[in-house]
Amino acid sequence: xxxxxxxxxxxxxxxxxxxxxxxxxxxxxxxxxxxxxxxxxxxxxxxxxxxxxxxxxxxxxxxxxxxxxxxxxxxxxxxxxxxxxxxxxxxxxxxxxxxxxxxxxxxxxxxxxxxxxxxxxxxxxxxxxxxxxxxxxxxxxxxxxxxxxxxxxxxxxxxxxxxxxxxxxxxxxxxxxxxxxxxxxxxxxxxxxxxxxxxxxxxxxxxxxxxxxxxxxxxxxxxxxxxxxxxxxxxxxxxxxxxxxxxxxxxxxxxxxxxxxxxxxxxxxxxxxxxxxxxxxxxxxxxxxxxxxxxxxxxxxxxxxxxxxxxxxxxxxxxxxxxxxxxxxxxxxxxxxxxxxxxxxxxxxxxxxxxxxxxxxxxxxxxxxxxxxxxxxxxxxxxxxxxxxxxxxxxxxxxxxxxxxxxxxxxxxxxxxxxxxxxxxxxxxxxxxxxxxxxxxxxx
Amino acid sequence: xxxxxxxxxxxxxxxxxxxxxxxxxxxxxxxxxxxxxxxxxxxxxxxxxxxxxxxxxxxxxxxxxxxxxxxxxxxxxxxxxxxxxxxxxxxxxxxxxxxxxxxxxxxxxxxxxxxxxxxxxxxxxxxxxxxxxxxxxxxxxxxxxxxxxxxxxxxxxxxxxxxxxxxx
Numbered sequence: 306x307x308x309x310x311x312x313x314x315x316x317x318x319x320x321x322x323x324x325x326x327x328x329x330x331x332x333x334x335x336x337x338x339x340x341x342x343x344x345x346x347x348x349x350x351x352x353x354x355x356x357x358x359x360x361x362x363x364x365x366x367x368x369x370x371x372x373x374x375x376x377x378x379x380x381x382x383x384x385x386x387x388x389x390x391x392x393x394x395x396x397x398x399x400x401x402x403x404x405x406x407x408x409x410x411x412x413x414x415x416x417x418x419x420x421x422x423x424x425x426x427x428x429x430x431x432x433x434x435x436x437x438x439x440x441x442x443x444x445x446x447x448x449x450x451x452x453x454x455x456x457x458x459x460x461x462x463x464x465x466x467x468x469x470x471x472x473x474x475x476x477x478x479x480x481x482x483x484x485x486x487x488x489x490x491x492x493x494x495x496x497x498x499x500x501x502x503x504x505x506x507x508x509x510x511x512x513x514x515x516x517x518x519x520x521x522x523x524x525x526x527x528x529x530x531x532x533x534x535x536x537x538x539x540x541x542x543x544x545x546x547x548x549x550x551x552x553x554x555x556x557x558x559x560x561x562x563x564x565x566x567x568x569x570x571x572x573x574x575x576x577x578x579x580x581x582x583x584x585x586x587x588x589x590x591x592x593x594x595x596x597x598x599x600x601x602x603x604x605x606x607x608x609x610x611x612x613x614x615x616x617x618x619x620x621x622x623x624x625x626x627x628x629x630x631x632x633x634x635x636x637x638x639x640x641x642x643x644x645x646x647x648x649x650x651x652x653x654x655x656x657x658x659x660x661x662x663x664x665x666x667x668x669x670x671x672x673x674x675x676x677x678x679x680x681x682x683x684x685x686x687x688x689x690x691x692x693x694x695x696x697x698x699x700x701x702x703x704x705x706x707x708x709x710x711x712x713x714x715x716x717x718x719x720x721x722x723x724x725x726x727x728x729x730x731x732x733x734x735x736x737x738x739x740x741x742x743x744x745x746x747x748x749x
Numbered sequence: 750x751x752x753x754x755x756x757x758x759x760x761x762x763x764x765x766x767x768x769x770x771x772x773x774x775x776x777x778x779x780x781x782x783x784x785x786x787x788x789x790x791x792x793x794x795x796x797x798x799x800x801x802x803x804x805x806x807x808x809x810x811x812x813x814x815x816x817x818x819x820x821x822x823x824x825x826x827x828x829x830x831x832x833x834x835x836x837x838x839x840x841x842x843x844x845x846x847x848x849x850x851x852x853x854x855x856x857x858x859x860x861x862x863x864x865x866x867x868x869x870x871x872x873x874x875x876x877x878x879x880x881x882x883x884x885x886x887x888x889x890x891x892x893x894x895x896x897x898x899x900x901x902x903x904x905x906x907x908x909x910x911x912x913x914x915x916x917x
Contacts, residue, residue, distance in 0.1 A: 343829030472875035
């Protein structure tokens with residue numbers, strides 16, 4: 306019996322020896338957690354005034370810092386921590402970051418920079434830090450430009466900050482053409498003007514002798530198309546922005562042409578033309594002068610806009626009895642209807658990303674700016690007012706500018722912008738009444 | 750009728766082994782045994798703990814407290830800010846791993862992205878950075894986690910899934 310007990314004990318010990326090793330080697334696995342809810346808030350950043358490297362750069366350092374902050378805050382995605390809350394002061398571009406001081410004021414990103422005047426050129430340097438991770442976000446960058454270009458340099462810094470944090474390209478270094486208006490509603494004078502995206506540096510491109518409408522940028526930002534009544538009927542004109550010289554798109558002075566847009570390669574223009582009371586869409590090759598008819602229907606087809614890859618065109622048509630949106634191949638054709646919900650749809654514009662189409666919708670006496678997928682699904686109305694119309698995409702496809710007009714005899718148009726989420730609706734600063742905004746591509 | 754003592758001894762060992770493997774499987778321990786807190790219905794716990802010289806019940810780590818897990822989750826949720834993410838990053842699910850110190854603070858240098866799906870590398874990087882900021886920021890003063898169950902939360906794998914946030 307004792308032998309049996311010893312044998313059993315030996316067997317158990319042997320079994321233990323075989324199994325104890327993996328038991329010790331294995332530590333408990335990680336605790337796994339899934340988080341599906343968070344917050345949607347502007348990201349707080351600290352932006353101490355850029356260091357002026359010399360006295361000639363003092364004003365520029367202050368101005369550039371101010372524009373960077375305005376760019377970022379204006380997106381609605383960022384919030385500046387007031388300077389009065391700063392604990393650390395940055396006295397040198399190369400001084401180490403006092404992480405705990407910035408963490409204490411809950412600054413999640415820190416932007417530091419310097420500006421100096423060197424050999425008649427403005428030199429701007431900046432760095433971006435992730436405060437709580439205590440590490441830089443990307444490398445520091447340096448830009449050199451003429452003192453007059455300080456605004457563009459500020460926008461460029463803001464674009465880099467925006468891109469590094471959001472993962473999307475920025476849109477601050479861009480321009481907007483629009484119709485500047487003055488005078489009473491029944492005798493409005495209109496001129497084409499151009500400005501920075503934030504309303505700065507306004508310049509007028511035409512005088513107010515002729516009624517002008519709906520300017521559009523070329524894909525490279527060097528030319529614009531617009532519609533003018535200079536000859537008494539609406540005709541499409543093309544203007545070179547460097548020389549500010551314009552000419553009619555076609556020699557035919559008897560046909561009404563309007564609603565033009567460039568193709569993505571800039572070599573063609575798609576537009577509407579009216580012949581015999583019927584409006585259809587045409588394509589003009591700017592190099593050969595060849596004109597091709599893309600639609601052939603007794604209804605009104607207008608407001609064409611290319612997809613970014615140039616393969617398709619979205620347009621509006623009243624062939625169903627009310628204005629709706631259709632997509633056809635760039636070579637022309639019947640088109641398939643994509644708008645399906647209530648009301649009338651017009652002024653479709655394809656997103657630079659290619660995934661969405663912005664449009665104007667009118668229903669129940671109100672106007673809306675909305676977006677839908679290119680198959681018409683996931684429609685969302687972003688705005689609502691007495692009159693919202695004419696959307697134009699930011700170069701990164703994240704923001705839309707449009708015209709909002711107030712009601713009544715004193716009603717006046719103004720330019721507004723809204724994020725594609727429907728948030729951050731805000732009025733764009735212009736010197737007076739303004740409408741028909743068209744956003745440029747990102748400047749090079 | 751089993752006549753041989755040696756045969757009976759072998760059968761007893763086999764029975765013990767089968768019971769042990771069954772126990773290990775029931776405890777989700779596929780690669781071996783561990784010291785465990787005795788649980789209802791598992792009579793073999795005592796044998797296992799005795800075999801491996803495990804500490805007594807009083808000496809062992811406290812069982813995981815679901816309340817503390819929930820509390821941790823709520824804290825991180827408050828700091829997971831997706832407001833500045835691109836629409837592509839908002840379609841990207843990332844899983845990060847993080848080692849925690851005993852005082853409930855995340856060890857910043859340990860944070861790694863171990864998986865992402867649904868977006869490009871650039872979108873995954875933005876999503877990861879937002880997740881990392883959330884864990885570090887809300888853990889700057891230490892999460893309220895019970896020290897007695899440190900082994901339970903010393904290593905975390907947190908998946909940040911923005912699907913519901915995208916729809917807001």
